[in-house]
Amino acid sequence: MNDAATLSTGWSLLLANPLLGPFLEFGFMRRALLGCLALSLSAAPVGVFLMLRRMSLTGDAMAHAILPGAAIGYLVSGLSLAAMTVGGIAAGLTVAVGSGLVARNTVLREDTSLAAFYLLSLALGVLIVSVRGNSVDLLHVLFGTVLALDDPALALLGGISAVTLVSLALLYRPLVLECLDPGFLRSVSGWSPVAHYGFLALLVINLVAGFHALGTLMAVGIMVLPAATARFWVRRIGPLLLGATAIALLASLAGLLISYHADWPTSPVIVLSLGTLYLASLLLAPHGVLRQQRPASSHLRA
Template identity: 65%
Template structure:
């Protein structure tokens, strides 16, 4: 049993690299996903994960599978979409989610078209679904650096972010930090989506953000416990997904996201706030 769970990480360096990358994503991206969930922006996170595709694709078109070029391109594209959606929201009758959805659809189509112009199907799959088992030193350092930036940034923005999640109008009325918290948080979302892009691809990056956060939300209402629980679920799901990929010979990225989804379904059924909470028999103790 120990060999089944431990031996792959002992024997193979690519498994250890994948494990380290997933740990960094769990520490950085998943807490961002918690705030996306609390702000009712989960689908917006999915849209923004596609928004980075054309920038990463342009970096790929110019320099091939270059980590630096694709990272810079993805960050720039994500920030452009976020800022453009904000401008459209303030200058038109469209809501923010509609604006981002519009730009994300255009970005997704443009990104796929750009990759298809030069690359082959294998390159397109790499961009869309990532290659967590192929992480090199530079990719690991990038993911770890973004996680190292995200954790203290969230600690600094914790109070205004928490207020904005539950009463944004109150925050705007009592503090000048509302735009700082709002746009600072969106920048963190873009950076962590770029980190997830290198490991899980644009289609899967948001999975390790949102699914563990949704699973943890069913178990607890305390923000601190919610963050800790979400990180634990994300890392445990990543370990389970890597083992499933290794032993069953299936793609690692989808396996990790499926394990996150399984954790959500189990939580949905068994957690105190889950579907079966009121239907399980309660054992009554005898009173003396």
């Protein structure tokens, strides 16, 4: 009896712990944490290459571009994971390829053509969901349901994470070279188009994964903000990839706990947690604003 009472008391103390209790007590919190882990392992490294290629705003545009495909999948099959995933990937790839073709065959630059495509996509997607669904469905599409991830959704996020990690390992050298000097890569290797279009495909599938958890409006946050935050701390690409992943996971954990205890929407809180780490790093990191100015001023005095 004493052993049973001790175990019961210990378990009660664990459940009362504000950091461990929610994950021990509720399955939906554990599934949400697993989904955030999968996103952190895949989306954050993709975000690093997105930043190094100066395509962060492109990622934001692509996050909105997947909306009509997901909305059409919703129109056909309701809140079907498979239909919305296939539709989102198809729409994202269509916008990526279409904007590239317009940029190569007209006077418009790629950023302008991409902006035009993504605005049309966003408007079409919102219209489809609004007309054929309801306000709850619209909120689900725009802001995600990270606390409602089920086993099939986790399997999808885990699969996308695995594909992304394997692909990044295979394409690591050409991706790094393309970030540094794309012209040199084109001149010495045939991997340039593979790296370019392979990266766009990874971007689209990770945005679709982020869409299922965080919604189209927040999906790009777990890509761009961890990479930008890690950049204030490290310069080399290897530590940058590891740092961005760790930052994404830390902010996701903090966001889940804050949203649980405060009863706030989870996706915005996760992105705000990422933003808080970004702002703190902007000020205090070795390559942040305050720390950058000190060596510069002393150098001028010398």
